[in-house]
Amino acid sequence: MPESSDKAGSGANKWYDLFSRGARDWLRHDEKVRESVRKHLPQIISGADVINEGARTVRVPVRMLEHYHFRLRRPEEQQGAGQGKAKPGDVFSDPSKQRGPGEKGAGGQDEGEVQLLLEFKIDDIVDWLWEEMQLPNLKARVGPSEDTDWVREGWDRRGARSRLDRRRSFKEMVKRRGNPGATPTFIDEDLRYRQLARRRQPAVHAVVFFMLDVSGSMSDRDRKLAKTFFFWVVQGLRREYRSLETVFVAHTTEAWEFTEPEFFQVSGTGGTVSSTGFNKVREIIDARYNPGRCNIYLFYASDGDNSVSDSAEARESLSSITGDACFTGYVEVSSGLSRQLATETGRLFAELSSAGCAAGSYALNDFDDVWGAVRHFFSAEAKALEAPG
Amino acid sequence: MTEDWKDYTQRIEELAGRSGLKFHPVEFEAVPDTFMMEIAVYGLPVRMPHWSFGVRYIYQLIQRHMGNSRLFEVVFPGNPGHAYLAASNGLAENILVTAHVLGHADFSRNNLMFRRCQGQVSEHIVEHAANHARQIQQAIEQYGMQRVEAVLDAALALEQHIDVDQSLRRERYPEYAPEAKALADDEFRKRFASLDPTAASTGLEIKKRAPVPPHPERDLLWFVANYAPEMESWERDIFLAVREESFYFYPVFATQIMNEGWASYWHARLLREADFVPQQAYLDAIKCHSDVVRPVAADQQVALHINPYHLGFSMWEKIVEKEGMDAARNIMEQDDDFGFIRNHLTRELADELGLFRFSARNDGHVKVLEHDLTALHEAVLGPKYNFGAPSVSATHVRTDGTLELTHDNSIDGRGLDLERSRRVLDYVQRVWRRPIVLSTVNQAGSTLELTAP
Numbered sequence: 001m002p003e004s005s006d007k008a009g010s011g012a013n014k015w016y017d018l019f020s021r022g023a024r025d026w027l028r029h030d031e032k033v034r035e036s037v038r039k040h041l042p043q044i045i046s047g048a049d050v051i052n053e054g055a056r057t058v059r060v061p062v063r064m065l066e067h068y069h070f071r072l073r074r075p076e077e078q079q080g081a082g083q084g085k086a087k088p089g090d091v092f093s094d095p096s097k098q099r100g101p102g103e104k105g106a107g108g109q110d111e112g113e114v115q116l117l118l119e120f121k122i123d124d125i126v127d128w129l130w131e132e133m134q135l136p137n138l139k140a141r142v143g144p145s146e147d148t149d150w151v152r153e154g155w156d157r158r159g160a161r162s163r164l165d166r167r168r169s170f171k172e173m174v175k176r177r178g179n180p181g182a183t184p185t186f187i188d189e190d191l192r193y194r195q196l197a198r199r200r201q202p203a204v205h206a207v208v209f210f211m212l213d214v215s216g217s218m219s220d221r222d223r224k225l226a227k228t229f230f231f232w233v234v235q236g237l238r239r240e241y242r243s244l245e246t247v248f249v250a251h252t253t254e255a256w257e258f259t260e261p262e263f264f265q266v267s268g269t270g271g272t273v274s275s276t277g278f279n280k281v282r283e284i285i286d287a288r289y290n291p292g293r294c295n296i297y298l299f300y301a302s303d304g305d306n307s308v309s310d311s312a313e314a315r316e317s318l319s320s321i322t323g324d325a326c327f328t329g330y331v332e333v334s335s336g337l338s339r340q341l342a343t344e345t346g347r348l349f350a351e352l353s354s355a356g357c358a359a360g361s362y363a364l365n366d367f368d369d370v371w372g373a374v375r376h377f378f379s380a381e382a383k384a385l386e387a388p389g
Numbered sequence: 390m391t392e393d394w395k396d397y398t399q400r401i402e403e404l405a406g407r408s409g410l411k412f413h414p415v416e417f418e419a420v421p422d423t424f425m426m427e428i429a430v431y432g433l434p435v436r437m438p439h440w441s442f443g444v445r446y447i448y449q450l451i452q453r454h455m456g457n458s459r460l461f462e463v464v465f466p467g468n469p470g471h472a473y474l475a476a477s478n479g480l481a482e483n484i485l486v487t488a489h490v491l492g493h494a495d496f497s498r499n500n501l502m503f504r505r506c507q508g509q510v511s512e513h514i515v516e517h518a519a520n521h522a523r524q525i526q527q528a529i530e531q532y533g534m535q536r537v538e539a540v541l542d543a544a545l546a547l548e549q550h551i552d553v554d555q556s557l558r559r560e561r562y563p564e565y566a567p568e569a570k571a572l573a574d575d576e577f578r579k580r581f582a583s584l585d586p587t588a589a590s591t592g593l594e595i596k597k598r599a600p601v602p603p604h605p606e607r608d609l610l611w612f613v614a615n616y617a618p619e620m621e622s623w624e625r626d627i628f629l630a631v632r633e634e635s636f637y638f639y640p641v642f643a644t645q646i647m648n649e650g651w652a653s654y655w656h657a658r659l660l661r662e663a664d665f666v667p668q669q670a671y672l673d674a675i676k677c678h679s680d681v682v683r684p685v686a687a688d689q690q691v692a693l694h695i696n697p698y699h700l701g702f703s704m705w706e707k708i709v710e711k712e713g714m715d716a717a718r719n720i721m722e723q724d725d726d727f728g729f730i731r732n733h734l735t736r737e738l739a740d741e742l743g744l745f746r747f748s749a750r751n752d753g754h755v756k757v758l759e760h761d762l763t764a765l766h767e768a769v770l771g772p773k774y775n776f777g778a779p780s781v782s783a784t785h786v787r788t789d790g791t792l793e794l795t796h797d798n799s800i801d802g803r804g805l806d807l808e809r810s811r812r813v814l815d816y817v818q819r820v821w822r823r824p825i826v827l828s829t830v831n832q833a834g835s836t837l838e839l840t841a842p
Contacts, residue, residue, distance in 0.1 A: 070781050094693060
């Protein structure tokens, strides 16, 4: 470290301000924490409450790492020496131990504990997970589009200050004066500004339908499972599609379209007639989306107890959707009962899948399964896309 | 910061010289607060990188934000000594601090423990530490962060486990056990020899290989560096670098009460005698002094710890008052905190200062114990035994390379914290590269073995 030799120079201590060893080692600590969080990411994230509207980060509380030394076991009673107005036999309580649990943060010598709240960008997490799980990147169906975007194009002598191209301006100055060694002096003629132009770009559209069974048999926990799963699916698809639309449909014996926040709050009573949901999806596709221009996905979460009388209609309706959709997925949320897809709806999807449609299903019993489900669907989907057709 | 204080430095040095302080020249330098904080964290101005310092750095930042601690100066012994003053110090603070630093410089030049350790480490620890930092930086470039960090995790975890009674540059154990003493030449042996000359002396010298280690070895950094079966030489160098720094830190740790007390005594006295200091600066400096040697925080009645500045300062005042400066200087030269407290903290002074022993339960319930001077001494010194670390020594290396460590609970009174010990074994195992076994006792007092891996 060259700075140690500088030190002798009197007053030449400007370098002290240039960098901080403490901050360097702190960053290394931070990196280690992030590494270990990353290793256990699926477990940590699947439990976290992720679906806040607009939130692009997840906060994970972690403890500071401890560098371990040999220490004696903590005794029941510890003796020590103190100072102040106290007589033998006096009894009092140690004020430093009376902090409420919410007031942590006072750094002590050894036992003081500081909690860190690490913030992870959801985009980063998704990137890591895709890497870690080796999830395939999906190929998007490209359609003609009228998306316009600003791109950089050329330079001009006039423009907004923020678009001043320093490098270019410097070159112009050198060209004019021909002596790069002299003190730079610019005149207005030297200045170059970047220009922007409108460009049409082919856009990639995708719409994901999330369909949730909110009948009486779906518990809060089931809904939360479905919700966590849906959240990560959206994140995964957003990696691929710049403009991703989401449509939320819930059904009991009827079906309704909801906004995102409402969707996760709704609860209904009554039986399950899934064809109503599928019909609703069909209706929305027909009204708003052109399957030739748009990639359509459908994810359906239910406990699988569709009423038997609905089977034929559900099959028909669903097949019409799979014809247009890139992929259709079914998660069976049945916490407690692990029936492993041996349900009415489970059988329906199994049939579709064996008939060569792009469809898959997965039983979701616990939060730990969420990642398994995501992995399952994304690999299945990639396969479906690779297959010609 | 203005440089006014530099005008006073020389005059204070002259005054200190006249008052009998003997010190190597000190180079004063004003540095930003952030740098002061780092010195407090690392213990040295330039030191090896390790993430654990980052953790301490954050604690230090939090403390500073809460206004708990402020550092005025840090001084490194040596010839010349280096003193760093906080750039935010006012004139009065800097005058006080200059006098304080000279007290430290006198102490570190004359105290035996400092002299011994400096004799080993040399008087240029600041430069040595910077050199270690550079070496380690090079190792990181060559072998990668992961590998170097694994070695530092282990070495720094054992940093207190040195033996200052041994030399810094210590030889390996003799390979063979010392020969048994020749048997006494008594009547019987003479007669036996006369019977058959060939039987008397066996002729063959049977050398016995000495076990490793020949005795329980508490210098763990040295032992691992020298006897680890598969350690690479750059890894040994890191262990020995950490050990050298520990040799430097030991006297600072073991004489803290005396040393801070001595410096506080002298800054107070030099300030009283420095008639060249303006009145206002003098008053400010005295106020600053009383903040530093305050035994109990302003808003509290009792403190469950002892301020070494205050204790040392009061003891030195008493000693100088009762026995005179010559005796005080002798004590300063010869003692460390153990001798200092045991010999010179009297019942009378302890009462005057309001020192007491207490027993604290885990739930924060604290009870003040009966007066007992000897027990009070030990309560003050308790955290200082053995460099503040449990007595763990290397006791045996098995033929397969397994290292046996033993914790001596008869010295420490209780067993080790098992979870932490296990983690330390994990660290060390990565450089020892063979299994490690550590025996200690559990809560019930029965022997317990921890193993890694």
